[in-house]
Structure formats: C-alpha cells, structure tokens
Amino acid sequence: MTSDVGLRERKKRATRAALSDAAWSLMTESGIEAVTAEAVAAAVDVSPRTFRNYFASREEAILDRILQRVTTFVEALRARPAGEPVWDSLAYVLPDMIMEMLGERERDAATLARVCAENPAMLAQQLAALGHVERMIAEVIAERTGADVERDLAPHLLAAVPGFAMRAVVTLWAEGATDRPLPDLVRMSIAQLRDGLPLGRAAPPT
Template sequence: MTTDRPGLRERKKAATREALSWAALRLAVERGLENVRVEDIAAAAGVSPRTYNNYFSSKAEAIVFRHRDRVLQAAEALRARPAEEPLWEALTRALAAPFDGATEDPDPQWVAAVRLLLREPALQAELVRGSAATRAELAAAVAARTGTDADRDLYPKLVASAALSALQVANEHYLTADPVVPFLPVFTEALRQLTAGLPDPSAH
C-alpha cells in the first residue's frame, strides 16, 4: 500500500502539470499571451494560483512544457523498445508515440493562432533555454541503446540532434502548410527521410 502512494502522487502531479500547460496554451491562443494571467490559467485547470507557481515560473515555461515533455516521453519510450529493433525504427516509433492521435485534420484557425503565438520572443527564448536538456536526455537514451557514451561520443549527440531537427522542421511545415495538414504524418515522413540518409530527390 505504501509503495503505491508515491506512484499515485507522481501521476497526480503529472496530470496537474499537463492540465496547467494545456490551459496556458489554449488561453494564449484564444487571447494572446499578454492577455492571459496566471490566475486565468490556474482557474482553467481547476487549481489555485499558488499551485500554478509550484509548477511553473512563467507562462512561457508552462506552454513550452508540453513540447519538452513529449521529447522526454520519447526518450523513455526509446529505452523501452525491443533491443533487437533497428535503432531508427525504434527511434521513429518512440518519437511518434507522444503524438499519437495527431493524425486528424487540424482546425485552420487554431493552427494560424499557434503560428502567431510561437513568434512571441518569450516563447522562443524558453524553447531555446530547454533545448540542451531535452537533447541530452534523448542522446542518453540513444547511447544506452547503441553502447556509446553520451558525453564522449559524437554518434548519440548527432542522432538526437538530427531527430530533434526533424521535429522542429515538421512542426514548422505543419504550421505553415496551406491547406493545413495533420502533424504526425509530416513528422514520420521527416524521420523516414532521415532514416534513409536524406537521399538526393533530384537523383530520382
């Protein structure tokens, strides 16, 4: 009984963090980042402003959390993939898993609003601030799988950086495509091209 409580507590914390992050994103898309208060986010998530401050130090951090968390989930999923699975197949499945469900056609108005929101300097700075940590975590998972050293070897860092670049490019394509397109197919295609070694399309 006692051993189950920390797990339950951590799950509740994770659910609260996710709810706050989603509320921050939704409200910022609807109103604009500058028009959203911490009190608004907390109320939308059903918690107090004090609880909000226990999880996030800024609105930008709350919004960016969902992106970082997906990468961390992918790193954890990669560690759990079958050992006999080829690296890039395992990596593709692990990276796509947190986006499961992102195959439906998105709302064009939502996509346009998110595109504008991501131009906010505070969000851009927050994305840069956390990028090293998320890349390091993914590189560590790659290193564990390939028997390399995440600190000394180039390979796991290159793989993690390439995969996260594919995520960034897929996200940019998703936000600028006209007409709008689902995100996950774009992302998996970017990873497929990486897996193939980025063959020159003009050679076909």
C-alpha cells in the same frame, strides 16, 4: 508516512498538469497574451501564487504539458528491439510522439509554430525544452549503441534529429505548404535524414 508522501506528490503532479493544460488552452483559444498567472490560476481554481510556485513564466507553463508527454516517447524508444537500427526506431515512434504531444489536435501545431515564431520568449523556452529532451534521447541512444553519452558525439547528434525534424515538419505544415498528414511528414523527414539529404550534395556538372 510513505503513503502520505506519495499522495502529496501525486497531488502536486496533478496540479502542475492542470495548470499547464489551462495555460495551453488559453493560448490556443485566446492567444498568448491571455496567458497570465491570474487567468491560469482562475481556470484551475487556485491562487496566482500557486501558479508561480510551479512555473517561472507563462511560456514554461504552456510547454510543460508537452515536455511531460515526451517521457512516454523516450520510454517507447528505449523499449524498441535492441538490434533495431536507431533510425528505424525513430521512424517508428516519432509519428506517435508528435500526435501525443499535440493531443491529437493538429490545429494546435499551427498555433504553437506561429506563437514561437512571433514570441522570442516562447521560442527560447521551446529551445530549452528541446535541449532537455535531447539529453534524454541521447542517453537512450547511448544505451542502445554502447556509446558513452558523456564523451561521444554521435548520440547527441542523433538525439538532435527528432526536435529539429519535428520543428521543420510542423512549420512546413502550419504554413500550409503541404496537405500531407503530420505523421507522414515525420516519416518522410526521418527517411531523408537517414539517406543523407540529397540536397546537401554537390549538383552534377551540366
């Protein structure tokens, strides 16, 4: 019985992943309007009803592939040396995280940034996904620092850094404002945040 349950769960995860991958591919290849329950289901050879059993919206389906990959990042963060400063841990794992989330296809970053900017529903779903990710990261930071994730503010503030840093980096890159590789931009963003963002300080008197 246990093996049967395990097999069913693996099949469910595989179907969910296949549906999300198909939704992502349709968006990057044909635009978000091409992502319908019928089109995604046809790509995976299941019924539209099956799609709706897994996802409440096309936006949720598109971003689910990224959300699932974040688990790898959270575990990588948890596995960093216990005495390592959290900023250093973030600088180490975030570049790999962003490339893993995008499937090592930087052009997809530009597509995702553009779609989120143009589609309020997609932006809302992205923010909801980021909120879920931030909670997981806050829990890891609290474990590493001895903080109380339910009462202390610091783990939540630091957990917000990856999502907002990556969104700023991807937007800057997607708009063609820099030709630096995405991983380098992520490292730069962490370094600037760690150093206290000099632009936030008062300018010296002239």
